[in-house]
Amino acid sequence: MNPQSNSPTPPATTADTSSGGSVVLAWLVVGLPLAWGVSQTFIKALALFK
Amino acid sequence: MTDNSSSLLDRSRTVAGPGYNRWLVPPAALAIHLAIGQAYAFSVFNKPLGALISGDVDKPASDDWTPLQIGVTFSIAIVLLGLSAAVFGKWLERVGPRKAMLAASLCFGGGFLIGALGVHLHNLWLLYFGYGFVGGIGLGIGYISPVSTLIKWFPDRKGVATGMAIMGFGGGAMIGSPLANNLMNHFKASAPMGVAPTFIVMGLIYLVFMQFGVWTIRVPADDWKPAGYVPSTEHNDLITTANVSADNAIKTPQFWLLWVVLLCNVTAGIGVLETASPLIQETFSDSAMGPGKGVTAAAAAGFVGLLSLFNLLGRFFWSSASDKLGRKVAYAIYFGLGMVLYALIPTLGHNLQLTLFVAVACVIISMYGGGFATAPAYLSDLFGKYQVGAIHGRLLTAWSTAGVLGPLIVHYLSNSRKAQGLSGAAAYQTVFYTMAGLLVVGFIANIVVTAVNERYYEKGPVTIEPGAH
Structure with missing residues (x-):
């Protein structure tokens, strides 16, 4: 999904050239710590089923 | 700087x-x-x-x-x-x-x-x-x-x-x-x-x-909208196209009804989170389940971990589902189904049905997370996007209140039952029945939410504050 701005004048900001790669990278930055935390919790939860 | x-x-x-x-x-x-x-x-x-x-x-x-x-x-x-x-x-x-x-x-x-x-x-x-x-x-x-x-x-x-x-x-x-x-x-x-x-x-x-x-972080331009996005033309009283300021929002009954909704949701959730570890160990102890078959401290920690997982998943799942169901229906499910499940917990404990007990607790806690995550979208539906962050901020005082109230209720009720010599599921029975009662209050508060009166709407187009564009 790559929605476009309808702004008549581009806002005064840094150029945002957001490719699919940058989206993947951004999700990895937050996804990896979250995945680590979930895996640690899951391992702990396994004790309930032993 | x-x-x-x-x-x-x-x-x-x-x-x-x-x-x-x-x-x-x-x-x-x-x-x-x-x-x-x-x-x-x-x-x-x-x-x-x-x-x-x-x-x-x-x-x-x-x-x-x-x-x-x-x-x-x-x-x-x-x-x-x-x-x-x-x-x-x-x-x-x-x-x-x-x-x-x-x-x-x-x-x-x-x-x-x-x-x-x-x-x-x-x-x-x-x-x-x-x-x-x-x-x-x-x-x-x-x-x-x-x-x-x-x-x-x-x-x-x-x-x-x-x-x-x-x-x-x-x-x-x-x-x-x-x-x-x-x-x-x-x-x-x-x-x-x-x-x-x-x-x-x-x-x-x-x-x-x-x-x-x-x-x-980036904010969208004022006139931005998603490609191909056409706002629904279906009339829905509970989704406004107007805007209400944060100062006006707190004058509306809708804000305070949602405050009660969040308070009940969080207080009830704390009832499970605060008691999870001792509850499962005391209810499914060796003396109840048989030697070596009871829930150990490590397994109880696993149970708490499992609840955390469902708390996380529920935040995404239920909040996303509310886009289809509507916020009011979503909360009606959290509270309606929730009150039944809360009331079931002591019975499942009494009957030593461990698997069902764990499953029910997981569903309960997923809806607790869902209640948190659905609140901003509910506010946006009712009050518009203008100052929804500020309105959400004010709503979170309900969380603070519940953060103090919840543990007090849980400890008072469970300790008084234990002082009467009760243990296991019986010690926590009144906690869960009380929490089910709180969900009834939340259910009613949600059901009576109606559209915000037009006199609270901002007159004319709203603009982002100075320094914005």
């Missing part, structure tokens, strides 16, 4: 250019929520903080801090979360998410560093001030900072967007708990229980990690 650096923080410098991919915004929000969600893992410090003098968690010295004294730190943080979210909400709407996220990162990371000094000096008041007061302000500002931005980027999927961010708050505890344990193990030879250096390292890690959110 130079003029140039301050201008980088201005809302006008965060407006996304043409072609910006809106799926870059949720990771920025998650970076903040994954960090501040650590607060829910504060209990990992309880025993080490109570043994700083003795060095033995099983034999605290007379000068060591008591569990009650340590527990106050978390309570202060949760109270400050609600208060700061309420106080700084309008400021956030004015200055934009980047400046607010930076403030949140400085307060949250700084709170850890001041707390470390308090631990090092064994000064309880400094711990309260650092982690509780300063860190709590970071929690409040951080929690609301990405909410209105996400709603503006995802007008077609408000529940999905806010669910993703608020899911991060649930996930933060899953990262914070093992991280703290690993760090305390690493530092335990160099400092009492390894707590002070752990606080320092965690403060710095979170400060740096939150910068990812600070510097990647």
Whole structure:
């Protein structure tokens, strides 16, 4: 999904050239710590089923 | 701070250019929520903080801090979360998410560093001030900072967007708990229980990690809308196209009904979270299940971990589902199904149905998370996007209230039953029936929510505050 701005004048900001790669990278930055935390919790939860 | 650096923080410098991919915004929000969600893992410090003098968690010295004294730190943080979210909400709407996220990162990371000094000096008041007061302000500002931005980027999927961010708050505890344990193990030879250096390292890690959110967050241009997005023309009383300011919102009955809804949802959820470990161990003990078949402390910790997972998943699942179901229906499910399941818990415990007991608790806690995550979208439906972050901030005072009220109710009811000689599921029976009763109150509060009266609407088009564009 790559929605476009309808702004008549581009806002005064840094150029945002957001490719699919940058989206993947951004999700990895937050996804990896979250995945680590979930895996640690899951391992702990396994004790309930032993 | 130079003029140039301050201008980088201005809302006008965060407006996304043409072609910006809106799926870059949720990771920025998650970076903040994954960090501040650590607060829910504060209990990992309880025993080490109570043994700083003795060095033995099983034999605290007379000068060591008591569990009650340590527990106050978390309570202060949760109270400050609600208060700061309420106080700084309008400021956030004015200055934009980047400046607010930076403030949140400085307060949250700084709170850890001041707390470390308090631990090092064994000064309880400094711990309260650092982690509780300063860190709590970071929690409040951080929690609301990405909410209105996400709603503006995802007008077609408000529940999905806010669910993703608020899911991060649930996930933060899953990262914070093992991280703290690993760090305390690493530092335990160099400092009492390894707590002070752990606080320092965690403060710095979170400060740096939150910068990812600070510097990647973008707000959409005023006239931006998703490609192909056509607002629904179907008339729905509970989804307004008007805007209500934060000051006017708190004058409406709808705001206070939602306040009661959140209060009941959180208080009831705390009923499960506070009792989870002792409840499952006492209910499914060796004496009830047979020698060697009872739930051990390690298995109980696994149960708590499982609840955390469902808390996280529920935030995303239920909030996303509310985009299809509608917010009112979603909350009716949380409370309607919830009250039945809460009332079932003592019976399942009494009948020793462990698997069903665990499954029911997981569904309950998923809806608790869903209640949190659906609130911003509900507010946006009722009050519009104009100051939804500030309105959400004021609503979070219900969370603070529940954070104090919930544990009080749970401990009072369970202790009085135990004083009567009851144990296992019977000791917690009144807790769960009371929580089911609270859900009835929440159910009614949700059902009577109607559209906001037009006299509260902003007259004419609303504009973003000065400095915006």
